[in-house]
Amino acid sequence: MTAPLRIALAGLGTVGTGVIRLIEANGAMIAQRAGRPIIVSAISARDRSRDRGIDLAAYPWYDQPEQLAALDDIDCVVEMIGGSDGTALELARKSLASGKSFVTANKAMIAHHGMELAKAAETGNLSLRYEAAVAGGIPVIKGLRDGASANRIERVYGILNGTCNYVLTEMEKHGRAFDDVLKDAQEIGYAEADPSFDIDGVDAAHKLAILAALSFGKALDFEGVEIDGIRHIMAADIGQAKALGYRIRLLGMARIDDGKLFQRVNPYLVPENHPLAHIDGSTNAVVAEGNFSGRLMFQGAGAGEGPTASAVVADLIDIARGDAGTVFATPASKMEPCERAESGNRIGKSYIRFIVADKPGVLAEITAAMRDAEVSIESLIQTEKAAEGSVLISMVTHDSRERDVSLGLAALSSSTSLKAAPVVMHLLSDQD
Ligand SMILES: NC(=O)C1=CN([C@@H]2O[C@H](COP(=O)(O)OP(=O)(O)OC[C@H]3O[C@@H](n4cnc5c(N)ncnc54)[C@H](O)[C@@H]3O)[C@@H](O)[C@H]2O)C=CC1
Numbered sequence: 001m002t003a004p005l006r007i008a009l010a011g012l013g014t015v016g017t018g019v020i021r022l023i024e025a026n027g028a029m030i031a032q033r034a035g036r037p038i039i040v041s042a043i044s045a046r047d048r049s050r051d052r053g054i055d056l057a058a059y060p061w062y063d064q065p066e067q068l069a070a071l072d073d074i075d076c077v078v079e080m081i082g083g084s085d086g087t088a089l090e091l092a093r094k095s096l097a098s099g100k101s102f103v104t105a106n107k108a109m110i111a112h113h114g115m116e117l118a119k120a121a122e123t124g125n126l127s128l129r130y131e132a133a134v135a136g137g138i139p140v141i142k143g144l145r146d147g148a149s150a151n152r153i154e155r156v157y158g159i160l161n162g163t164c165n166y167v168l169t170e171m172e173k174h175g176r177a178f179d180d181v182l183k184d185a186q187e188i189g190y191a192e193a194d195p196s197f198d199i200d201g202v203d204a205a206h207k208l209a210i211l212a213a214l215s216f217g218k219a220l221d222f223e224g225v226e227i228d229g230i231r232h233i234m235a236a237d238i239g240q241a242k243a244l245g246y247r248i249r250l251l252g253m254a255r256i257d258d259g260k261l262f263q264r265v266n267p268y269l270v271p272e273n274h275p276l277a278h279i280d281g282s283t284n285a286v287v288a289e290g291n292f293s294g295r296l297m298f299q300g301a302g303a304g305e306g307p308t309a310s311a312v313v314a315d316l317i318d319i320a321r322g323d324a325g326t327v328f329a330t331p332a333s334k335m336e337p338c339e340r341a342e343s344g345n346r347i348g349k350s351y352i353r354f355i356v357a358d359k360p361g362v363l364a365e366i367t368a369a370m371r372d373a374e375v376s377i378e379s380l381i382q383t384e385k386a387a388e389g390s391v392l393i394s395m396v397t398h399d400s401r402e403r404d405v406s407l408g409l410a411a412l413s414s415s416t417s418l419k420a421a422p423v424v425m426h427l428l429s430d431q432d
């Protein structure tokens with residue numbers, strides 16, 4: 001057996017400790033499959049004394065993660081710290097500059113700096129791998145980069161955040177309160193260090209931008225993702241969607257429209273007969289449509305210690321085999337920026353929820369604003385009491401231009417009848 005792959009691991013939280021546990025548990029099998037052992041030769045985290053439930057005494061400890069990049073006896077640095085900039089980015093830059101391969105689970109860093117890091121890796125003929133960064137344990141990066149690489153992909157979408165999907169499905173199935181379920185997700189280890197990245201859609205947007213770059217061969221454009229999260233979703237929305245035959249899921253959607261790049265993260269009403277409506281808990285699912293492969297669907301655990309560690313170690317096995325491939329499906333030097341598509345031009349049905357004063361004439365005011373914006377209403381689902389003196393009204397539009405829906409709502413923005421900003425969610429259709 002050839003020399004081991006010597007790794008240095010920075011960050012020993014949920015994922016970092018999971019990587020050590022996995023290598024300790026499956027080390028012999030991994031060595032066989034990789035053709036050589038993978039050994040942890042250095043570790044670093046913030047707090048040496050913290051009880052992580054594993055014995056770290058055998059692993060050389062470094063107080064500063066950046067020290068790992070400078071070690072001579074290391075082949076690959078594994079970054080499990082998180083954050084788009086700061087320590088993680090410094091470590092990535094220094095590791096690649098000092099000729100080490102780099103493995104990360106950090107979608108924020110790849111979404112913001114992926115092009116720079118990919119070019120550095122390609123220039124140095126090094127591996128930069130990030131399977132764990134998108135959809136946790138699901139081999140979707142490998143699937144798109146390698147398995148589907150012969151295809152032109154024009155649409156990629158799916159459920160990309162385990163925390164949000166867990167929150168939405170617990171609310172839907174068990175009637176639990178939003179904050180209570182989110183706390184659970186944090187305790188289990190699904191949520192980001194700052195859970196607002198999850199519930200405000202930013203984490204899903206990081207992943208979507210990476211998927212889009214992989215799928216379309218265009219430069220990563222995280223700033224081009226339109227983002228809305230699930231913070232404003234009420235139990236009543238879930239109930240009303242259900243009454244209509246839909247389930248609410250936070251989706252990331254990227255496509256090429258007339259040569260322009262459209263990227264959006266939004267809660268969608270997904271028809272009950274659509275496979276994505278049946279993705280529950282922290283499970284993720286990614287759908288990609290290839291022009292020869294047809295529809296591909298990748299599904300599995302999107303978050304949590306075991307699944308994420310599984311993806312990290314799979315990257316390490318590839319590196320140990322000397323089989324690390326390109327960073328994206330297209331060489332980074334050939335990935336040009338793409339013009340952004342305007343979402344206002346998109347046509348589809350929308351669900352709109354209002355909380356309004358409980359007084360006569362309010363419904364007429366809303367429908368008049370929509371009529372003036374040329375948005376016709378397909379159904380007024382239900383009205384129910386929201387709080388003392390206010391009612392909740394939800395409606396579904398006919399197919400309408402998104403810009404017109406926004407215009408209708410803008411016309412209502414100064415109305416004293418509205419007690420909260422209206423909430424808009426799109427209905428997933430084949431045109432999306
Ligand atoms: N938890 C999950 O299910 C998943 C997490 N990820 C990603 O994996 C990465 C790690 O996530 P978790 O393990 O959940 O986070 P965590 O918060 O549990 O662990 C982070 C670790 O990094 C250390 N750390 C933080 N700042 C540091 C600094 N400046 N210097 C040295 N050490 C520092 C912390 O002490 C801790 O050991 C993040 O990029 C996250 O987005 C990716 C997929 C799934």
Ligand SMILES: N[C@@H](CC=O)C(=O)O
Pocket residue numbers: 133135136160161162163164190191192198203302303304
């Ligand atoms: N916080 C993320 C973790 C995995 O990427 C999520 O909930 O999906």
Ligand code: NA
Pocket residue numbers: 131132133134135136137138139140141311
């Ligand atoms: Na993955």
